[in-house]
Structure formats: C-alpha cells, structure tokens
Amino acid sequence: MAMSEPGVGTDVMSMTTSAKKVPEGYIINGRKMWITNGALDDQGTPADVLFLYAKTSSTEPKRAMSSFIIEGKNPGFNVGQKLKHKLGMRASITAELVLEDCVIPVEQLVGTEGDATIHMMRNLEIERLTLAAIGLGIARRSLSIMNTYASERKAFGVPISSFGQIQKHIAESYAKYKACRAYVYQVAHNTDLAHAHGRLDSDAAKLIAVTAAKEIADSAIQVLGGLWLHG
Numbered sequence: 001m002a003m004s005e006p007g008v009g010t011d012v013m014s015m016t017t018s019a020k021k022v023p024e025g026y027i028i029n030g031r032k033m034w035i036t037n038g039a040l041d042d043q044g045t046p047a048d049v050l051f052l053y054a055k056t057s058s059t060e061p062k063r064a065m066s067s068f069i070i071e072g073k074n075p076g077f078n079v080g081q082k083l084k085h086k087l088g089m090r091a092s093i094t095a096e097l098v099l100e101d102c103v104i105p106v107e108q109l110v111g112t113e114g115d116a117t118i119h120m121m122r123n124l125e126i127e128r129l130t131l132a133a134i135g136l137g138i139a140r141r142s143l144s145i146m147n148t149y150a151s152e153r154k155a156f157g158v159p160i161s162s163f164g165q166i167q168k169h170i171a172e173s174y175a176k177y178k179a180c181r182a183y184v185y186q187v188a189h190n191t192d193l194a195h196a197h198g199r200l201d202s203d204a205a206k207l208i209a210v211t212a213a214k215e216i217a218d219s220a221i222q223v224l225g226g227l228w229l230h231g
Ligand SMILES: Cc1cc2nc3c(=O)[nH]c(=O)nc-3n(C[C@H](O)[C@H](O)[C@H](O)COP(=O)(O)OP(=O)(O)OC[C@H]3O[C@@H](n4cnc5c(N)ncnc54)[C@H](O)[C@@H]3O)c2cc1C
Pocket: 001, 002, 003, 004, 007, 008, 009, 010, 011, 033, 034, 035, 036, 037, 086, 088, 089, 094
C-alpha cells in the first residue's frame, strides 16, 4: 500500500505523486517512501502488485486523489532505496518506490477518480488494528522473556522473581497485556470488512496497545539488567 512519500507522512493529503490522464491510460510520476513489502528481497525485486494513491487533480481538493493498482512489471516503475536497520518490523522489507513516466492502462484505476480518500481511510482502519496486534505480539514476547529470566536469574541467593520490584514489572505488564488483548480482539471481532465506521476504536486500540507494548518492553529491559538478548 503506497501512500507515504519522502516529504509527506502524517500530512498524507499533501502527497505530490501525480497521475495524469493520457490516451493510453494514466502516466504516473513521483516517489513513495517506507513501503512495507515494497521489495521482495535484498536485490530489490519489486512486489507483483501494489495499491498506490496519487493526485489526479491539483484544483479540486475533495476529488484530488485516486487509487491505482501498479504492477511490478509496469514500465517506469522501480524500487529505490531498501530501508534497513529499522528499530522494529524487520521481518518485512521496507522500500522506496520510484515512478518515472510510469504508464498504466485505465483498467488499473480502482473505482472512479477521486475515490482514494475513502479507500485510504478504510485501509487505515484495518491497518491500525493490525499495528495494534503487532503491539500485542511485542508485549507477549517481552512478558515471556522477563518472566522466564526472573525465575532463572539469582541475586542475593534467591531468584530475582522473589523481589517486589521485579514482581511489579511482571504483574503490571501482564495486566496491561491482557487488557489490551481483550480490546484488540473485541475491535477485530466488530470490524466489518464490508463497511467503514470503526475508525474510532481501531485508532484507540492502536494507541493503547502500542503504548503498552513500549512500556512492557521497557519493563523487560529492566528485569534483564545488563543482559541483551538478540532476536
Ligand atoms: C516500518 C514502517 C513501515 C511503513 N509502511 C508503510 C507502507 O506500507 N505504506 C505507506 O504508505 N507508509 C508506510 N510507512 C510510513 C508511515 O505511514 C509514516 O511513517 C507515518 O505516516 C508518519 O509519517 P512520517 O514518518 O513522515 O512522520 P512525520 O509526519 O514527519 O511526523 C514526525 C513527527 O511529528 C509528529 N506530527 C506530525 N504532524 C503533527 C501534528 N499535526 N501535530 C503534532 N504532531 C505531529 C508525528 O506524530 C511524529 O511524531 C511505514 C513506516 C514505517 C516506519
């Protein structure tokens, strides 16, 4: 899903990638940044199919953006930088996409011109729920690691799990994880793939679950002392 650009992230409506109608279909120019699975491997093999947003009009803001399918084989489409050394989400390659006079047939327009805002908001509803679930995974793993380590590591002749401060890290992390899990699952259960309207809860679930994940990961760091686990 290609939305963000080098100069445009949160302020996504200010995107500059353009799609101009031509007799052959559309000609697309611009750069997209931070695209998850934008490359399939370290050699930069492009994804087979991408969902891309571009401006189709610069004069009428409400109808300005449209959605397109881009195929990896479309001429003028290339993978740019492959973004490595990320803080997280290392299991997927994040890449820059470059579109230079990329001509696509009109059939690759999704819906009608100007539909992209609703597509984007709908997509973000599902994506934020997914990110909340990623937060749950981080929380669960951190909890498991700190719990195991606390029962194995000894200080002052006893397992560190017998110390109140360590128990506080584990107990609070467990409670936060379970509360977030219940909320994320409830939102997922209520998400209607055929209709929008769930954005309030998908935003809220992401907000609370990823914040808890960061706090729980920090607790794990405290429990592990100077030990650094990789992977
Ligand atoms: C691992 C990863 C994968 C990604 N995958 C994709 C993808 O598949 N497709 C895609 O299109 N994009 C993807 N993105 C991009 C992501 O959507 C953007 O990073 C995000 O929208 C934020 O944009 P930005 O990084 O440009 O931050 P900026 O917009 O530059 O924001 C920087 C900081 O300023 C804050 N800020 C911005 N505006 C305001 C405001 N009005 N008030 C207060 N604070 C503000 C932000 O909260 C943030 O803290 C990915 C990013 C990452 C890191």
